[in-house]
Amino acid sequence: MRKIVTSLSSAAVIAVAISMLLAADKSSGVKPGDEAPAFSLQDQDGKTVSLSDFKGKTVVLEWFNSECPYVKRHYKAKTMNDAADKWKDKDVVWLAINTTAGKSVSDNKAVFSDWSVNHPILADSDSSVAKAYGAKTTPHMFIIDKQGKIAYEGAIDNDPDGNKGADKINYVDKALTELSTGSSVSVPETRSYGCGVHYR
Amino acid sequence: MPTRLPRSAHFIAPFIATVAFAQLFAPAATPKDLVKVELISDVATIKAGAPFTLGVRLAIKPAWHVYWKNPGDSGAPTRVKWDLPDGFKAGDLQYPVPRRIELPGDEVNYGYEDEVMLLTTITPPADLAPGKAIDLSADVSWLVCEKVCIPGKATAKLSLPCGDAATPANQDLFEKWRKRLPVPAEMLSGVGVEAKPLDLSSGTGKTEIVSTVKLTDLAFPDAIEGLDLKVEPPQTDSHHLTRYPVEARVLQGQQVTAKDVEVLVGPYRVTIPIIGAASPATAPAKR
Numbered sequence: 102m103r104k105i106v107t108s109l110s111s112a113a114v115i116a117v118a119i120s121m122l123l124a125a126d127k128s129s130g131v132k133p134g135d136e137a138p139a140f141s142l143q144d145q146d147g148k149t150v151s152l153s154d155f156k157g158k159t160v161v162l163e164w165f166n167s168e169c170p171y172v173k174r175h176y177k178a179k180t181m182n183d184a185a186d187k188w189k190d191k192d193v194v195w196l197a198i199n200t201t202a203g204k205s206v207s208d209n210k211a212v213f214s215d216w217s218v219n220h221p222i223l224a225d226s227d228s229s230v231a232k233a234y235g236a237k238t239t240p241h242m243f244i245i246d247k248q249g250k251i252a253y254e255g256a257i258d259n260d261p262d263g264n265k266g267a268d269k270i271n272y273v274d275k276a277l278t279e280l281s282t283g284s285s286v287s288v289p290e291t292r293s294y295g296c297g298v299h300y301r
Numbered sequence: 302m303p304t305r306l307p308r309s310a311h312f313i314a315p316f317i318a319t320v321a322f323a324q325l326f327a328p329a330a331t332p333k334d335l336v337k338v339e340l341i342s343d344v345a346t347i348k349a350g351a352p353f354t355l356g357v358r359l360a361i362k363p364a365w366h367v368y369w370k371n372p373g374d375s376g377a378p379t380r381v382k383w384d385l386p387d388g389f390k391a392g393d394l395q396y397p398v399p400r401r402i403e404l405p406g407d408e409v410n411y412g413y414e415d416e417v418m419l420l421t422t423i424t425p426p427a428d429l430a431p432g433k434a435i436d437l438s439a440d441v442s443w444l445v446c447e448k449v450c451i452p453g454k455a456t457a458k459l460s461l462p463c464g465d466a467a468t469p470a471n472q473d474l475f476e477k478w479r480k481r482l483p484v485p486a487e488m489l490s491g492v493g494v495e496a497k498p499l500d501l502s503s504g505t506g507k508t509e510i511v512s513t514v515k516l517t518d519l520a521f522p523d524a525i526e527g528l529d530l531k532v533e534p535p536q537t538d539s540h541h542l543t544r545y546p547v548e549a550r551v552l553q554g555q556q557v558t559a560k561d562v563e564v565l566v567g568p569y570r571v572t573i574p575i576i577g578a579a580s581p582a583t584a585p586a587k588r
Contacts, residue, residue: 290555296449
């Protein structure tokens with residue numbers, strides 16, 4: 102378990118390379134209606150990805166940790182990949198963010214390939230973006246609307262145990278559907294479930 | 302012409318893919334010694350119609366923890382599903398007072414380290430033939446976390462004979478865990494604890510739990526669907542009254558249907574009535 106320590110030094114280098122623009126007084130996180138805090142992070146290939154790259158688009162943020170059983174379950178069920186794929190041609194950008202301490206760009210590259218992830222995994226190695234958004238769990242989902250405001254914050258669905266079957270509601274898909282038809286999001290805030298973001 | 306796979310390869314390829322995929326998502330290691338589960342009874346023989354207590358004991362590897370019914374900022378509750386013979390009734394699962402487990406990034410979990418026993422009152426039917434063996438079974442599920450989390454489940458079984466009397470058993474163990482169950486605050490003698498109703502008609506609400514003695518710094522609120530609730534650290538005023546401020550907010554677009562919310566002030570259970578619920582804090586975000 103301590104092998105992670107070896108990758109800490111590289112994570113520190115990346116953390117220095119990250120330019121972070123923190124919205125003032127947002128240390129406790131964001132709520133629907135708030136301005137989405139800006140960020141610039143490296144994706145799994147080391148390419149810098151900034152929220153400002155996607156002005157005028159809807160952006161989905163998915164807090165990610167490849168070692169969390171909830172994240173594993175959703176990737177096994179293709180929850181994230183299927184949704185990212187469904188919305189990719191509709192002006193929706195889907196970004197995974199890995200805040201997990203000790204995880205670096207190269208770890209994200211490995212899991213991106215091993216799990217056939219179809220959207221970027223960004224390295225938030227110094228936890229600053231997780232703090233700005235108030236990300237608590239993996240997964241924890243945020244939708245940023247075309248005006249750059251938080252339109253949804255919370256769980257991916259109403260099914261923490263993965264056993265709801267037909268009663269499952271995918272809150273993110275529901276909110277994206279509402280946004281795409283010009284309506285307001287009917288459930289903009291839920292309690293997210295999963296592993297703690299800062300584990301490891 | 303493309304190379305053709307032998308027919309057997311067509312047949313077997315999906316299986317290889319499935320196996321590879323399953324291994325990919327299988328936990329790296331699921332040590333058997335992380336959590337050990339046992340089903341324990343406070344009687345050695347069951348008497349017809351006489352309620353007894355079953356304990357689900359989880360022995361947890363040092364430094365790891367499992368969760369209370371409200372796991373806090375992350376995690377998942379430890380749950381028990383009973384499989385009992387016809388006519389047997391199980392009461393609510395009783396959780397001992399949890400510990401506050403602080404994680405980096407201001408995250409708080411409520412759970413148990415080392416050992417916990419969850420208790421349930423079982424009421425047998427009035428017509429049981431003495432001598433008959435009764436098979437009791439509990440499907441237990443949990444999430445156990447240290448730096449990583451690993452979900453687990455186990456079925457714990459116990460077989461007990463019926464007798465003319467309910468013979469006590471495992472008394473020390475049950476005594477130890479009964480002492481750790483929350484005590485209703487109104488049962489405290491010489492101490493006044495009062496919770497004013499929480500009015501959520503504006504979507505947010507503030508109230509306080511007032512106690513004539515400072516019970517503890519730690520409060521554990523239960524999780525209520527659609528409600529974000531915090532209990533702030535207590536303040537003691539010049540009249541020696543200790544006040545625990547409670548702040549709550551209905552999540553946007555959600556409705557609170559609960560009539561009250563339970564808060565553990567240390568080991569004491571306080572029930573805060575909820576009034577004027579079912580109204581979102583603010584209008585849903587407009588595009």
